[in-house]
Amino acid sequence: MLNQINLNLLRSLQMLLQERHVSRAAARLHLTQSAVSRQLAQLRELCGDPLLVRHGNRLVLTPRAQALQPQLDTLLRQCDNLFTDVPFVPADWQDELVIASSDYIAQYVLPDISARLQQQAPGLSINYTLWQQQYLDALADNGIHLASTMFVSPPETLSYLKVGEDHSVCVMRQGHPLARHAALSISQFTAYGHIKVTGGGDKDIEADAWLLRHNMQRKVVLKVPFFTAAINRLSGSDNLMVMPRHIADNLSRHWQITYKPLPFETRLNQYFIVWHPRYDNDPAHRWAREQMLLAFQHSDYSIQ
Numbered sequence: 001m002l003n004q005i006n007l008n009l010l011r012s013l014q015m016l017l018q019e020r021h022v023s024r025a026a027a028r029l030h031l032t033q034s035a036v037s038r039q040l041a042q043l044r045e046l047c048g049d050p051l052l053v054r055h056g057n058r059l060v061l062t063p064r065a066q067a068l069q070p071q072l073d074t075l076l077r078q079c080d081n082l083f084t085d086v087p088f089v090p091a092d093w094q095d096e097l098v099i100a101s102s103d104y105i106a107q108y109v110l111p112d113i114s115a116r117l118q119q120q121a122p123g124l125s126i127n128y129t130l131w132q133q134q135y136l137d138a139l140a141d142n143g144i145h146l147a148s149t150m151f152v153s154p155p156e157t158l159s160y161l162k163v164g165e166d167h168s169v170c171v172m173r174q175g176h177p178l179a180r181h182a183a184l185s186i187s188q189f190t191a192y193g194h195i196k197v198t199g200g201g202d203k204d205i206e207a208d209a210w211l212l213r214h215n216m217q218r219k220v221v222l223k224v225p226f227f228t229a230a231i232n233r234l235s236g237s238d239n240l241m242v243m244p245r246h247i248a249d250n251l252s253r254h255w256q257i258t259y260k261p262l263p264f265e266t267r268l269n270q271y272f273i274v275w276h277p278r279y280d281n282d283p284a285h286r287w288a289r290e291q292m293l294l295a296f297q298h299s300d301y302s303i304q
Contacts, residue, residue: 007079009046012039014076016052017069020059088283090121097124097288100131101148102200103226104247108301109148116295117288130225131200139276146289147274148296150244152206152267159280161289163271163296164246164303168207169259171241171248173234176258184263186216193239194218199225204242206266231255244269246303271303 015025016036026036044050049064061069097117101110106128114126131149135142139158154160170189172178178188190211197203211217221239224230227247234241235255248259273292279285296302 009039009043010072010076012036013043013051013068014072016040016043017061017065017072020052020061022059085283088287090124090287092123093121093284094123095125095284096127098127098129098143098145099147099292100129100135100144102131102197102203103228104200105148106130107228108250109296109299112299113292113295116291120291139274140278145275145279145285146292148271148292149200149274150203150269150271152270154270154272155274158274159277160272160274161293163273163293165268165270166245166303168204168242168262168266168269169245169248170262171234171243171251171257171259172239173237174256174258176238176240178240178260179258181260184260186263189240189263190216190218192219193221193237195222195224195230195234195239195241196220197225197227197230197241197243198223203244203247203269206269207242207262207264210264210266227251231257250301 012025012029012031015028016022019025019028022036022040023033026033029036031039040052047064047068049062051062051065051068052059053062054060099110099113110128117124117126129144131147133149135144135147136149136155136158139147148163154162170184178184178192181188208217218240222230222233224233230241231251233239235257242262245259248257251257252259273289273296275285275289
């Protein structure tokens, strides 16, 4: 039935049922009276009902037309709203937002993100997942709405907001044999075992890339996905770790660790909030990522 209907006829039917007068309906539709008369004839044929019948010098609705009128008004109102932006109200948002990041962000910054979002959108549920580098090419399909991670350059296939940047440093316990040195040599850097955090993105890939270009490598003695496990082991050993300076600064508040510059130059670490471009114009998503960025900017544990 629908494929037989010119949807413009529905608007004409609405005007005819409201005005109950062909000339006045034509004026509101900016059509000629003869055009609206032809449309009324088509509508009568489609409905199998006269819809409007003459009673004295006026037209009245048939029972079929009376039943159609409220349904027609609702349908056309919905059609009008289909392409109209509805203002986003955080307090009315009932949904789940999936956020991915390293466990460091989850421990120190996610509480601020969650508080900021849920204070204004109490109906919002937040689902956290540990970011992995392989998620990058599947962000359209893995259900992650926003991710916080680091790159040496902005991702070409994703939309993003830049959070900040810094260099990597070499971290050790405060009593480490190298702690008294103002700077490290490459031989010192590679002489000790290293701990690598595997969850949340590649935080030390630039150091490994530099060593590889110079036919060197470090010995990784422990790989763990979480910073807490890594720092626990680091604090009780002579192992070393490579991590972003802002993380080393912040972790040194809680752990007996210190850090030194790397003995070679690496590119800046750049930190981003990323998402799939399909969410670019979604008002709820736009609001959520703006709040996430504000949480990063005001957190004591983010990049300063």
